[in-house]
Amino acid sequence: MLIRCDILHATSAGDWELIEVKSSSRVKDEHYWDVAVQKYVLMQVGLPICSTQLMYINTETCFFPHLDNLFTIADITAEVDRLLPEVPSRINQFRMILAETVEPTLAIGKHCDKPNRCTFWEDCWKHVPEVSIFSIPRLDWKKKEGLIAQGILAIAELPTDYQLSDNQRSYVSSVLANQPQIGREAIAASLAELEYPIQFFDFEAQNPAIPWFHELKPYEQFPLSIYQYSCQVLQADGSIQHHEYLHTDQSDPRPKLIAALTTDISPDRLGCHVPQIL
Structure with a gap:
């Protein structure tokens, strides 16, 4: 059995803390099995493990630029210990499968x-x-x-x-x-609610684990600075105007993008309050 631990922390008492690091924003059921297998192997080679923990991304109270609490740690010792007795039988099951010469049969699902x-x-x-x-x-x-x-x-x-x-x-x-079913009356009713000019808007965004700009949380979406938005404006007479924005430097794209957006699309059409970030 080969494992690679993310963090093994030696304590002053002479035993060890096993810490698994995930990019997840919460503890998931499969994480318990991941850590249980690691703990089982470490115990088999005589390493005393006093606790097992999961370190994951803090999406609740972490905001850029203060990233000292980017991770949060949950003690999952009790959950892992409940699974430990099952690990040997699971390992034997895997070994039996690996020893087979015929592909295992299992229905898709x-x-x-x-x-x-x-x-x-x-x-x-x-x-x-x-x-x-x-x-x-x-x-x-x-x-x-x-x-x-x-x-x-x-x-x-x-x-x-x-x-x-x-x-x-x-x-x-x-x-x-082999024929589409078209709700013509529903489509007509929806189109009748539209008011000209009509904006067709394409927008790109990013949501990295480590936030880049002020007051953003991990995994919170923001306009991707290397992308542009594109806006086609259809007038009642059938004419079309094209508007676009492309952020070209490494600064926070939001102020300039929002300013351009409220020029190309009026605030009442945006349906929201223009933020004070402008």
């Missing part, structure tokens, strides 16, 4: 993407049609798993009396007929 997409996803899912039961809107996984167990993947294979919501049934009927 939610586990293929959770907690992360499996590296064999493309191979295992290559037989799934492009339009399948997985494209039916809001079909819960319990129903999907039932259909998978029956070998039903294509929408054409669905039983005619299969229970679906009205929206799902509409989608399935559209696929089977």
Whole structure:
């Protein structure tokens, strides 16, 4: 068994703290297993572990430029210790799988993407049609798993009396007929609510773990300074004007971008208060 610990901290009492570092903004269930395997291996080689902790990104009280609390630490010793007795049997299970000469048979399902997409996803899912039961809107996984167990993947294979919501049934009927279903009255009603000039706005943003500008938190979105926004303005007579903004230096892009934005699109169309950052 090979592990690589993020942090092993020696205490004054002569034992060790195991600290796992994640870019996550919270503790997740899979983190407990990650640390449990590490602790198991360390204990097997005789290293006394007094506590196990998870260090993760603080998205609650950390704000740029004060990044001294970028990470927060949670003690997960109790949760990890509850899993430790199961680790040996899991290891034996993995060894048995690795020793097999035939590919293991396992139905596709939610586990293929959770907690992360499996590296064999493309191979295992290559037989799934492009339009399948997985494209039916809001079909819960319990129903999907039932259909998978029956070998039903294509929408054409669905039983005619299969229970679906009205929206799902509409989608399935559209696929089977190979024709889009167009809600012309609803579209017309929505278009009638529009007022000219109409702005078509494309905007780029970034949300890094380590914030770059004043009062931003980790993972909080902000305008990406190397990108531009593009705004097409359609007038009632059919004419179109183009507006754009490109931030070209390393300064905080928000003041200049917002100033340009409120020139190209009036504040009443933005539907928000123009911030005092201007």
